[in-house]
Every structure is written in C-alpha cells, then in structure tokens.
Amino acid sequence: xxxxxxxxxxxxxxxxxxxxxxxxxxxxxxxxxxxxxxxxxxxxxxxxxxxxxxxxxxxxxxxxxxxxxxxxxxxxxxxxxxxxxxxxxxxxxxxxxxxxxxxxxxxxxxxxxxxxxxxxxxxxxxxxxxxxxxxxxxxxxxxxxxxxxxxxxxxxxxxxxxxxxxxxxxxxxxxxxxxxxxxxxxxxxxxxxxxxxxxxxxxxxxxxxxxxxxxxxxxxxxxxxxxxxxxxxxxxxxxxxxxxxxxxxxxxxxxxxxxxxxxxxxxxxxxxxxxxxxxxxxxxxxxxxxxxxxxxxxxxxxxxxxxxxxxxxxxxxxxxxxxxxxxxxxxxxxxxxxxxxxxxxxxxxxxxxxxxxxxxxxxxxxxxxxxxxxxxxxxxxxxxxxxxxxxxxxxxxxxxxxxxxxxxxxxxxxxxxxxxxxxxxxxxxxxxxxxxxxxxxxxxxx
RNA sequence: GUGGUUGUAGCUCAGUUGGUUAGAGCAUUGGAUUGUGGUUCCAAGGGUCGGGGGUUCGAAUCCCCUCAGCCACCCCA
Numbered sequence: 001x002x003x004x005x006x007x008x009x010x011x012x013x014x015x016x017x018x019x020x021x022x023x024x025x026x027x028x029x030x031x032x033x034x035x036x037x038x039x040x041x042x043x044x045x046x047x048x049x050x051x052x053x054x055x056x057x058x059x060x061x062x063x064x065x066x067x068x069x070x071x072x073x074x075x076x077x078x079x080x081x082x083x084x085x086x087x088x089x090x091x092x093x094x095x096x097x098x099x100x101x102x103x104x105x106x107x108x109x110x111x112x113x114x115x116x117x118x119x120x121x122x123x124x125x126x127x128x129x130x131x132x133x134x135x136x137x138x139x140x141x142x143x144x145x146x147x148x149x150x151x152x153x154x155x156x157x158x159x160x161x162x163x164x165x166x167x168x169x170x171x172x173x174x175x176x177x178x179x180x181x182x183x184x185x186x187x188x189x190x191x192x193x194x195x196x197x198x199x200x201x202x203x204x205x206x207x208x209x210x211x212x213x214x215x216x217x218x219x220x221x222x223x224x225x226x227x228x229x230x231x232x233x234x235x236x237x238x239x240x241x242x243x244x245x246x247x248x249x250x251x252x253x254x255x256x257x258x259x260x261x262x263x264x265x266x267x268x269x270x271x272x273x274x275x276x277x278x279x280x281x282x283x284x285x286x287x288x289x290x291x292x293x294x295x296x297x298x299x300x301x302x303x304x305x306x307x308x309x310x311x312x313x314x315x316x317x318x319x320x321x322x323x324x325x326x327x328x329x330x331x332x333x334x335x336x337x338x339x340x341x342x343x344x345x346x347x348x349x350x351x352x353x354x355x356x357x358x359x360x361x362x363x364x365x366x367x368x369x370x371x372x373x374x375x376x377x378x379x380x381x382x383x384x385x386x387x388x389x390x391x392x393x394x395x396x397x398x399x400x401x402x403x404x405x406x407x408x409x410x411x412x413x414x415x416x417x418x419x420x421x422x423x424x425x426x427x428x429x430x431x432x433x434x435x436x437x438x439x440x441x442x443x444x445x446x
Numbered sequence: 447g448u449g450g451u452u453g454u455a456g457c458u459c460a461g462u463u464g465g466u467u468a469g470a471g472c473a474u475u476g477g478a479u480u481g482u483g484g485u486u487c488c489a490a491g492g493g494u495c496g497g498g499g500g501u502u503c504g505a506a507u508c509c510c511c512u513c514a515g516c517c518a519c520c521c522c523a
Contacts, residue, residue, distance in 0.1 A: 007514085116521095121518085302518095394482080420482090424482095
C-alpha cells in the first residue's frame with residue numbers, strides 16, 4: 001500500500017494552534033473596531049457563478065480560480081460555470097443588488113477567505129488563499145463615509161501595534177484629470193496610472209522611462225506629477241494643487257474630494273502624519289470611481305499594501321438597474337500577520353489553557369474531575385491529565401504549553417481538604433483550602 | 447504568466463577529486479530522578495538523500511527531465 005504524501009496545495013497553509021491563537025486575536029481587534037463603527041456582519045459563499053465574479057474585473061480574470069469537476073453533470077454548463085471568489089467586494093455588490101430589503105446606508109463587514117491563482121510569495125505576504133477583512137458603506141455619496149473608512153483603518157492599525165504606517169489617499173477623478181492634462185488620448189489612462197504607481201519602486205527616472213515606453217509625454221507628465229507630489233504629503237497644500245491642474249474640471253473635482261475626505265479624517269481622529277495625499281497612488285484599475293486609498297509600512301517596503309479600498313459607485317449597477325453609491329476598504333489579515341512577524345511583534349502561543357489539574361493517583365480522579373468542573377464554571381480554561389504519568393511529565397507538558405498554573409491534589413492534600421497550586425512562571429507553590437482554589441485562580445489570572 | 451535560485455532526519459544544516467553501513471545540533475521518546483517543569487548527563491527511535499531516467503565497477507555527489515519550496519518582476523491583500 002503506497003502512502004499518500006501529506007502536503008498542502010501551493011499558496012495555502014495550515015494554521016497550527018501556536019500561530020492561530022495570536023492570529024485570532026488580530027481578527028478580534030479588527031472585528032471589534034468594525035462593530036464600534038456600526039458595521040453589521042455578512043457572509044457569502046466561497047463559490048459563486050463565474051459571470052458574477054468576472055462581471056467587472058476582466059483584468060483579473062486569469063487570477064480567478066475556476067472550479068472544474070472531474071465528471072460533467074447537468075450543472076456543468078457554460079451558464080453555470082463556477083469559481084472561488086476573488087474578493088469580497090463583488091459578492092457584496094451582488095448581495096446589495098439581490099436583497100431590496102437591506103437598509104440604507106448599508107454598512108457591513110465581512111471576514112472571509114478569498115482565492116487568487118497567482119504565484120505565492122510569503123515575504124511579500126502573498127498567498128493563493130488569504131483572508132480579507134472588509135468594511136463597506138453603501139447608499140451614500142457623502143465623503144464622510146470615505147473619511148470614516150480611513151479613520152477605521154487608522155484605528156485598527158494603531159490598535160494592532162503599528163507605530164509607523166501611511167494611509168495614502170488620492171482620487172480616481174483626480175487621476176483622470178491628470179491623465180487628460182498630460183495626454184489627450186483617453187486610452188492612456190490605465191497606462192498612466194500604472195506608470196505612476198511604480199514611483200516608489202523604480203524612482204523618477206524609471207517612471208519617466210515608463211511614460212515614454214507607453215507613448216505618454218514623459219517630461220510633461222513627470223514635471224506635473226513631481227510638482228503635485230511637492231504640494232501633497234502629510235500637510236497638503238490643496239490650493240497649490242489646484243493651481244497646478246489649471247482649469248481641468250476632473251482634476252479640480254478630484255482635489256476637492258480629496259481635501260474634504262482628508263480634513264474629515266483628521267477630525268475623526270486620524271493622526272496627522274499617518275495620512276498622506278499622494279498623487280502617485282493608482283490602485284485597482286477597474287471599479288473605483290472616487291477617492292482611493294491604501295496603507296503601506298515605510299519600514300517594510302517590499303511588503304505590499306496592508307489595506308486598500310476606495311469608492312466604487314458603479315459596481316452595484318452591474319447587478320441591478322438601480323445604482324448604489326459605495327465606499328469601503330479591505331484589511332489584509334495575512335499581510336498584517338506577515339508584517340507583525342517581520343517586525344518581530346507576532347508572538348506564538350502554544351495554548352490558551354490557564355490551569356492543568358495534575359493526576360497524582362487513581363484515588364484522586366474524582367476530586368480532579370470535581371475541581372475541573374468547578375473551575376470551568378467560573379470561566380477558567382482548564383485541562384485535566386488523563387493518564388497515570390509521573391509528575392515530571394505532567395509539569396513538563398504544562399511548561400511547554402506555557403500553561404501558567406498546575407494544581408496537584410495528592411493524598412496529603414486530600415486528607416486536609418487542600419490543594420497545591422503552583423505558578424510555573426514564579427515557581428511559587430502554595431497549599432490552600434480547596435474551597436479557595438477558584439477564587440485564588442480567578443484573582444491571579446485577572 | 448516571465449526570470450532566477452534551492453531541494454539530505456520533524457526543524458536548521460554538514461557530507462572531501464564520485465568510494466564501505468549517509469552524519470551533527472535542535473526537537474521527540476525513555477532513563478539518571480516513583481510528589482513537581484526549564485539546566486545537565488546517558489541512551490534510543492527517526493532518512494524513498496524531492497521524484498524519474500541516464501553515465502559509471504560504484505552516485506547524496508556528474509548529466510537530462512520533472513515536481514516542490516524560495517526570491518524578483520507582473521499584479522495585488
């Protein structure tokens with residue numbers, strides 16, 4: 001009989017307990033922040049019809065995981081081709097189009113895995129299966145909604161312990177205007193954005209070179225963007241920016257929109273210095289229509305963005321005759337975990353158990369079970385030892401699992417109605433009346 | 447998708463110009479220590495040398511193919 005080699009599919013991972021425990025703590029921080037801002041939970045299927053997923057993002061078609069069945073059955077027709085979801089935004093748009101009863105504004109958060117068929121690269125926090133934590137507001141045009149998304153992003157990253165991050169802010173309208181100013185040919189818009197976006201990677205000369213290769217007037221583009229960068233940053237001069245774009249309407253509208261969002265975000269508590277107006281931010285080339293934003297860490301430039309989002313007022317109309325304004329962001333759980341790991345701020349934890357009740361002898365089993373039940377009733381996380389092993393082995397287990405307390409109740413303790421309680425960290429051991437065990441532990445672990 | 451690089455024990459790695467039965471540290475298990483962890487000492491278990499083919503008297507070592515991991519690009523979370 002040939003053994004099957006145990007392995008995981010490329011770009012997917014197992015999360016063993018010591019990694020999952022702190023990872024879940026991160027999720028909890030994100031979810032609590034989302035709830036504080038008044039977002040309600042949503043979950044959608046991992047599998048969607050392919051036409052739903054491809055409706056608006058042809059660019060990424062090749063990254064969508066299509067599901068192929070080994071044997072064709074009635075379901076497997078062109079109309080019912082299915083795939084794993086690529087992001088959470090498109091399914092959200094589908095949901096909003098599908099359920100008329102949802103309130104306006106509709107504020108939902110969604111924390112679920114998505115799948116992309118690109119090449120994994122752990123150092124950059126890229127996987128084929130990864131978890132997105134989305135928060136979106138639908139049904140309002142207000143820039144306050146965009147600003148709230150920025151404040152939320154700022155709050156989450158701060159709460160997770162990031163000291164040095166930049167939320168970059170720009171606008172699709174602004175970029176469209178720039179593109180018009182530089183090249184009259186509208187078809188160059190996406191190329192223009194793509195070139196811009198490379199600045200921090202290849203520098204000004206590199207960007208100018210890219211412009212040339214894409215038949216965009218390179219020197220004009222470079223000098224305009226460079227000047228806009230000078231008036232941007234953490235204390236942007238929006239008046240100066242307006243002068244630079246002259247009378248271009250789209251650019252002027254974009255700047256105004258950026259200005260309003262920027263100011264509101266600061267009022268909502270985003271620290272000055274964390275938020276930057278950055279003319280080279282381009283982002284998603286498909287469905288964004290207004291403000292766009294993403295978060296990067298200056299200390300880890302190789303890592304992609306930790307968060308990314310923007311306004312996408314046209315997406316719901318892909319699935320409905322009614323159009324619904326929408327803005328939101330995704331926070332990349334795996335990017336965050338990767339970043340914290342590289343910053344040495346992600347600490348593994350083998351166990352969440354607080355108390356191990358050691359097994360001294362057969363005669364003490366009933367006592368142990370009663371103790372465990374009592375401690376668990378008070379909310380403590382408790383393990384009992386199942387076999388007749390030496391104390392050494394049991395303590396060694398507690399030590400390796402970093403379980404802080406071990407309770408021992410042998411014949412001596414039982415005779416006096418007591419238990420011995422050892423704190424493995426301080427190495428202090430006390431013998432106390434059995435009736436005081438629960439309260440003592442609760443107090444010490446609080 | 448493009449280019450590069452690396453595959454030897456659970457992990458990190460050594461392995462001479464190709465030459466007996468492929469090693470070390472850590473980890474695991476047992477013992478020294480039958481009422482108590484981390485240190486120390488002793489011992490044991492654990493290897494299709496990524497897989498397949500070829501060259502050779504002989505391959506972990508050389509050649510070809512293939513698979514996988516990693517890195518950069520593309521793109522993004």
